[in-house]
Amino acid sequence: MSTIHDILDPSWMRLEGTFDEQVVKLFYHVTLTRDEVEEDLLRLFRDVKNTLRTYWPGCELMPYGSLYQGTAFKTSDVDCFIQIPILYKTGRDTVVLTARDILSHRSDLFAQLSTAINVPVPIVKFVHIPTSRECDLTFDCPPGVSNSKLLWYLFHLDKRALDLAILVKYWAKIHNFIGPYLLRTYALLLMVVFYLQQLRMLPTIHALQRNVPYVAWRVWNIAFQEVIYPNNNQTSLKHLLGGFFKFFSYYNFEENVISPYVGCSIPRKRFRKVSSISKHFTLYEGNLRLKLCESLNIETPMCVQDVFNHSSNCSVLVFPDLGKNIKKHFRTAAKLYESESDENFLNAIFVKH
Structure with a gap:
């Protein structure tokens, strides 16, 4: 079995060939x-x-x-x-x-x-x-069981979604900003889902829960239905990866909540008062009024809302210095996407800057 040192050192692999050929080699290795x-x-x-x-x-x-x-x-x-x-x-x-x-x-x-x-x-x-x-x-x-089932379904709706998730996770691991006491890997994967929702490649979780019998985990609904989701997007994996970096290099983390549940950004200020919460969050609103859950923590550099537990900020451990570092990596990767050739893009983003 490969060691963690081997996994996090892509330099010896000497990625060559087309972008897609390099992805195949990388995946075989890691x-x-x-x-x-x-x-x-x-x-x-x-x-x-x-x-x-x-x-x-x-x-x-x-x-x-x-x-x-x-x-x-x-x-x-x-x-x-x-x-x-x-x-x-x-x-x-x-x-x-x-x-x-x-x-x-x-x-x-x-x-x-x-x-x-x-x-x-x-x-x-x-x-x-x-x-x-x-x-x-x-x-x-744990909610992780239901979350994992949901992510499996979403990432297998389109092979590019799974491949993108693996590439982004590996990139983040190389640059050491996911893991214990850092950005949770789960939060990063939700960001991948959110990005693909903007491209209409993946459905919202709200749509997947519509007209489905309620399944409770504590005070939250963890039920969803697997549907055939029409997807006409033909963007290559390379451009999806570059687009992911560009999207979040410009993203206004300070003012918005990333919500894969509804598939769009929600201004943080709307979570400051129960009366201003979106109509899609009736369960969250009801739990708040009955004091069955805490308010969503929006006082962090990043706010990635959980798909089922709407009071959970999955990026709550991202403190200011880490948040700045993550944004820097998004900006650097976005610039490399614009400047590097298809053949050198992967090699370039995996270099520790």
Whole structure:
């Protein structure tokens, strides 16, 4: 398996050929192959499920996050939700500690076991020894499961959407502004969705929830329907990538909320008073009035609104210095798109400036 150092050092790959040929080579180098998924990940899933079923018969495993979405790199952690039959349900923290103890009995399979409890989503962390992959297990169905299903659907409506998401994620990883205590990868992917919505290549989430039976997660609706979405856009992947950089190099982050839910920018000031919130946010407005949720945090350099939990700013950890750095990278990449040839564009944007 490639190391994180290898993944984040594209220089030795010597990307050559047309833009599309370079993308194929890059993806082969950094993304999971079908064999890796089938051989490594399926073995990991099988070992985890079989081990936990010795204590919780009938429990099920559901991968989510980058692996489910199709945007995982070779070095990506594996995120899994474990659904336990109702007759075994106890307190969340107790379940997590019990799972850690169960897995610890198989020291031939699982190492470096640790837990995070007293947090919004308690998890068990470990390394799967046969595949050397790090894995996080959660037992409280997080919004990440529904978000991952939605992103999988959106990115597979058009292959260019998935390819664009991978390229943008890799570019951001190279320049070290996504990750823990930085811009969340999920927020960046929502920005890709938002950009493609402006091009009418992807539907709004509001449209996908229309006339669909309500499915509640806490106080939010996580239901959506998969539809065949007409898309006549013929823009090449290279120009979609360059257009993404240009769009956000000019974007007015200071005054707007990026809302993939409605597929358009919303002035931040409209979220300052309940009475001025858009009619599309009736659930958010109702939850606010009943004090079932917090207000959307709009006092940050960037505000990317979650697709289901409309009170969640997914870019809340972007503080002023990081925000300036991210905008600088957008401007630099946009200039390179305008100045570099098709053959040198990818090489140029991956150089650390």
